[in-house]
Amino acid sequence: MTADAQDASAPSQELVADVFARACSSRAAFEVVTGKWASLVLLALVEGPHRFGELRRHVEGVSEKMLSQALHSLEREGLVARTDHGTVPPRVDYALTPLGADIATRLRGVADLLQGAVPDLDRSRAEYDSEGARVE
């Protein structure tokens, strides 16, 4: 932060993005990338570009409609790019943009931690559920 920037008349807090603020673009984007299906689509695309049908098989349980909505929302944020190769039969690929790849790599880190913690997760759930009567 230079002296010039501090002297600017506009209050600097106007320029600060905050994921906790409902009105901030970053909050809306955070809700997109943590979406139930969009988050798994990002993880799948870390492994490389996929066609629609490939994504449907990769992300277990996603419906055609939900996958389509997830891809549209990720495209809208500029995190996934759709490429129509203009061939017959049609070939359309979905791939991460550079920003999408940065986000997806970090989400993949979250998934890796959870995959490595399955015994701990299972133990914690069993303990919590056995103590269920305590709280209510």
Added chain:
Amino acid sequence: MTADAQDASAPSQELVADVFARACSSRAAFEVVTGKWASLVLLALVEGPHRFGELRRHVEGVSEKMLSQALHSLEREGLVARTDHGTVPPRVDYALTPLGADIATRLRGVADLLQGAVPDLDRSRAEYDSEGARVE
């Protein structure tokens, strides 16, 4: 992978956690940590333990009911610990467990990237919306 591991009679894939598999504990945990409110609660707790009321103010827009549900689901996975100090008036804190802190730090990285990309996000959305007629 050692020769011994390859020779083991149990198929190794039985032991591999996979966030894409509906039946895997890691998938359920991934859905919890990417939940609409749970994800923001994790981000808030990166900054330190919070009381319930503090979390409600920190995470703009969360209702009492949604915050309570998010905290219960995070406790159940062993990612957040609830401490009742047993005092009068009651004081109850919520804090990240070590695994919760690892997860939350990575999610904070996602949020930081998005906060830094607000101009790009806004530009991408405007372009996407202006091309809306193209697709439908």
